[in-house]
Amino acid sequence: MSGHSKWATIKHKKAATDAKRGRMFSRLIKEVTVAARTGGGDPNSNPRLRSAIAAAKAENMPADNIERAIQRGTGQIPGMVIEEASFEGYGPGGVAIMVETATDNRVRTVNEIRHIFTKWGGNMGESGCVAWMFHKKAYVTVAREAVDEEKLMDLVLEAGADDLRDDGTNWEITGPPEALEALKQALESRALQPASAEVTLIPQNTIRLEGSNAQQVIRLVDALEEHDDVQHVYANFDIAEKEIEAAVASSD
Secondary structure, three states, rough: OHHHHHHHHHHHHHHHHHHHOOOHHHHHHHHHHHHHHHHOOOOOOOOOOHHHHHHHHHOOOHHHHHHHHHHHHHOOOOOOOOOOEEEEEEEEHHEEEEEEEEEEHHHHHHHHHHHHHHHHHOOEEOOOOOOHHEEEEEEEEEEEOOOHHHHHHHHHOOOOOOOOEEOOOOOEEEOOOOHHHHHHHHHHHOOOOOOEEEEEEEEOOOEOOOOOOOOHHHHHHHHHOOOOOHHHHHHOOOOOOOHHHHHHHHHO
């Protein structure tokens, strides 16, 4: 879990840069479109779309952009067909990596993702080679100073959480994917604003990396996340935060 949390923290620090480059809006629009296509255009009956809209609004995406993305997903207005595709592989040190994409050209995306794996010392594997190492979970974080552990534990367990951990900076709350909305609502009802709230993949265990392997894995994950078709990257590394920050700084 710690590797997931630390990398997520660094990613949030990079979010402003990503938005300036147009990547953030592109990814959010794709998520809204795919969510509407797979579950319908009504956010009240489509939790995935509801979460996608909330994420888009949090990044100040104009309402018109969101509505057009929904309409493209439901087929009300024409547009390219976006499909989801997942890829799996290994990075340096045997780290397991899952890559979720949204693409209008699967063949192109496969080739480009394979090239990124190879370039940074990894290799793309067959479907299912590492998926078994991850569990889909609702994942919510709250600043440690915002609430007492005992009070938070009572609140989130009642809302459906199955675990609460301290990562040194935040409280990490996990639960079944369907508990995400209830967890967010429970926190907000106590004026607790989540630092992050998403359905994500959590590794069953982590691999501790240092030195060159750590730096290489960070660059591989960063390169994957920079790809225009990539929506999410998950990995089971555990790396010291100072090494993550150093690698991210050197790549900017």
